[in-house]
Amino acid sequence: MGSLKLPKSDLLRKGREFDQVYRQGKRLHGSGFSLIYYGNNLGHSRLGISVHRQLRGVVRRNRIKRLVRESFRLHRELYPQQSDIVLTVRPDWSSSDLAQVNATVAGLARRN
Numbered sequence: 001m002g003s004l005k006l007p008k009s010d011l012l013r014k015g016r017e018f019d020q021v022y023r024q025g026k027r028l029h030g031s032g033f034s035l036i037y038y039g040n041n042l043g044h045s046r047l048g049i050s051v052h053r054q055l056r057g058v059v060r061r062n063r064i065k066r067l068v069r070e071s072f073r074l075h076r077e078l079y080p081q082q083s084d085i086v087l088t089v090r091p092d093w094s095s096s097d098l099a100q101v102n103a104t105v106a107g108l109a110r111r112n
Helices: 015-024 058-074 098-111
Strands: 026-029 033-039 046-051 083-089
Touching: 015 033, 015 046, 015 083, 026 098, 033 098, 046 058, 058 083, 058 098
Parallel strands: 046 083
Antiparallel strands: 026 033, 033 083
8 A cells, every 4th residue: 555655755845846846847738727848857756736816715726736646656657757747737727526537637647
């Protein structure tokens, strides 16, 4: 069961890590979100999530973050490999379940 965990080492946690991805990363724009990624030398991908405050309600913002983390944990093959990834969610985000999140990320990755 330990392989199903998402360790903290797989998450972007510091402001400077986010800043580096924002400044130097490649952007893919989807419906209601953008995926920004920048290669790393760690041998695995790391995820950061940014949800705009105009999405009213902390419960809604936290649910979005949980869904994105769960998608990353279970379906890493959909996300860019060996990269630091920031998924920025805009106020027009409409995905409400895990299947929709996976489908939108997979569609975006196919366009790339």
